[in-house]
Amino acid sequence: MTAKIIDGKQIAKDLLENIRLEIIERTNQGQRNPCLAVILVGDDPASEVYVRNKKIACEKVGIKSLSYDVESNISQAELLAIVNKLNVDKDVDGILVQSPLPDHINEEEIIHAIHPNKDVDGFHPMNIGLLALRQPRLRSCTPYGVIKMLKATGIELKGLDATIVGVSNNVGRPMALELLLEACTITSCHSKTKDLEQKVRQADLVVVAAGRQNLVKGEWIKKGAIVIDIGINRIDGKLVGDVEFDSASKNAGYITPVPGGVGPMTVATLMENTLLAQKLS
Numbered sequence: 001m002t003a004k005i006i007d008g009k010q011i012a013k014d015l016l017e018n019i020r021l022e023i024i025e026r027t028n029q030g031q032r033n034p035c036l037a038v039i040l041v042g043d044d045p046a047s048e049v050y051v052r053n054k055k056i057a058c059e060k061v062g063i064k065s066l067s068y069d070v071e072s073n074i075s076q077a078e079l080l081a082i083v084n085k086l087n088v089d090k091d092v093d094g095i096l097v098q099s100p101l102p103d104h105i106n107e108e109e110i111i112h113a114i115h116p117n118k119d120v121d122g123f124h125p126m127n128i129g130l131l132a133l134r135q136p137r138l139r140s141c142t143p144y145g146v147i148k149m150l151k152a153t154g155i156e157l158k159g160l161d162a163t164i165v166g167v168s169n170n171v172g173r174p175m176a177l178e179l180l181l182e183a184c185t186i187t188s189c190h191s192k193t194k195d196l197e198q199k200v201r202q203a204d205l206v207v208v209a210a211g212r213q214n215l216v217k218g219e220w221i222k223k224g225a226i227v228i229d230i231g232i233n234r235i236d237g238k239l240v241g242d243v244e245f246d247s248a249s250k251n252a253g254y255i256t257p258v259p260g261g262v263g264p265m266t267v268a269t270l271m272e273n274t275l276l277a278q279k280l281s
């Protein structure tokens with residue numbers, strides 16, 4: 001078997017086009033364009049690329065983006081002051097603080113300070129809690145992007161045995177909640193999991209978000225399984241995922257490439273969240 005490649009780039013493009021059309025419709029009815037404030041702390045090159053891509057997507061769909069590029073030595077209080085100012089600004093719908101933040105910044109406190117209805121990354125405890133209670137509002141962009149991608153591919157999720165590798169607050173945990181919402185039976189794995197191979201081998205759907213190149217071996221993939229590789233590893237200037245792509249493609253029914261898989265979906269769902277945040281305001 002050779003797996004079908006899930007083209008995240010194309011699916012994201014279609015999603016962005018729908019968002020663009022909806023924004024035109026809303027502005028024709030007198031609404032202003034949605035507005036996303038992006039806070040970038042310091043000059044981490046990878047973060048700069050991510051932020052640039054998000055701003056390009058904003059331009060494509062008609063979302064106004066505001067840039068807050070601040071020095072890496074900004075204090076916790078100064079960063080909180082920016083967030084608080086944006087929280088009460090009626091012209092700002094979404095607030096995004098690009099991670100990672102410098103070590104001296106308490107990231108948790110910053111995320112918790114963002115108003116839940118402006119939390120377009122979907123990281124605030126209120127939004128994660130709502131997802132856990134099956135009342136999703138602003139959903140974590142990457143896991144939500146994975147769900148949208150699977151649905152756009154026409155994959156029936158109900159009842160699938162899903163193994164998720166990675167349990168981080170921003171990716172692995174909300175991914176598990178999203179798949180539970182879709183009535184999958186979930187197994188969440190982390191660095192202390194016993195026999196990861198066996199957990200992957202029994203899965204109909206494998207979602208990997210560990211940030212470890214080649215962690216999941218191609219031979220572990222069950223015949224016909226769906227493989228979603230969220231991992232991004234920079235190896236000699238090249239981006240690779242967490243799954244052995246070539247060998248996994250021989251067993252899987254569907255597989256996502258890196259790059260061009262989950263990454264573009266994350267940006268597209270951020271745009272969707274910004275539009276939703278405007279509706280919530």
Ligand code: NAP
Nearest residue numbers: 142166167168171190191209210211230231232262263266
């Ligand atoms: P993270 O916070 O470092 O979490 C990694 C998770 O993987 C942790 O739960 C960790 O377990 C688990 N893990 C690490 N080594 C493992 C092993 N050998 N076996 C099993 N589990 C293992 O990273 P993250 O923020 O979730 O991101 C994960 C990856 O996704 C990164 O490569 C990141 O760049 C990528 N990412 C991609 C997108 C996208 O749009 N494509 C978006 C966000 C993130 P413990 O909890 O036990 O430590």
